Amino acid sequence: xxxxxxNPTKPNIALTFDAGAGAGPALKLLDILRQKKVHSxxxxxxxFARQNVPLVKEIVAEGHELANHTFDHQDLTTLSxxxxxxxxxxxxxxxxxxxxxxxxxxxxxxxxxRNPHLQNLxxxxxxxxxxxxxDSLDWEDQATVQSITSxxxxxxxxxxxxxxxxxATYTTTALPNIIDTLRARGFTLVTAAEVAQ
Numbered sequence: 670x671x672x673x674x675x676n677p678t679k680p681n682i683a684l685t686f687d688a689g690a691g692a693g694p695a696l697k698l699l700d701i702l703r704q705k706k707v708h709s710x711x712x713x714x715x716x717f718a719r720q721n722v723p724l725v726k727e728i729v730a731e732g733h734e735l736a737n738h739t740f741d742h743q744d745l746t747t748l749s750x751x752x753x754x755x756x757x758x759x760x761x762x763x764x765x766x767x768x769x770x771x772x773x774x775x776x777x778x779x780x781x782x783r784n785p786h787l788q789n790l791x792x793x794x795x796x797x798x799x800x801x802x803x804d805s806l807d808w809e810d811q812a813t814v815q816s817i818t819s820x821x822x823x824x825x826x827x828x829x830x831x832x833x834x835x836x837a838t839y840t841t842t843a844l845p846n847i848i849d850t851l852r853a854r855g856f857t858l859v860t861a862a863e864v865a866q
Contacts, residue, residue, distance in 0.1 A: 783798065
């Protein structure tokens with residue numbers, strides 16, 4: 670069963686970060702999460718893990734949750750079942766080997782591109798698809814600190830799953846205020862696994 674929002678009766682919000690492109694501001698991002706004592710979920714491609722080994726180890730050491738985002742971020746709706754399954758298992762194997770922990774059972778489709786058939790395939794591989802409630806659109810060229818902040822805060826509610834990106838330019842600048850404001854509103858920031866409970 671795909672999750673696009675967590676438990677609506679609990680004031681929990683999951684900040685999730687897709688790691689499929691550049692790592693750019695990732696260390697600053699981890700600094701902020703550490704200072705604010707927030708644990709998040711990182712949906713990572715195998716390719717990203719391979720290119721950023723020390724970073725992946727630090728993400729795990731900091732107590733964040735790792736999740737599978739395929740091997741190299743292809744649109745699975747354009748692939749055969751065998752190729753799609755291979756993307757997922759290669760992602761899993763690569764991340765596990767580097768991180769020392771498995772990204773199972775959490776998975777996010779690249780581009781959010783999916784259909785019921787693919788959701789069944791993912792479930793058959795032992796994964797639960799995690800979509801999102803709020804898309805920060807932080808990856809867009811026209812994104813600003815203000816646009817990211819207002820999208821996230823505007824969409825926040827009990828059980829919200831927020832989509833952000835590790836490599837996005839303004840996310841780290843927007844993040845401290847987002848975290849502080851959500852907490853001031855009474856929300857607890859949790860991982861994707863926790864928000865599902």
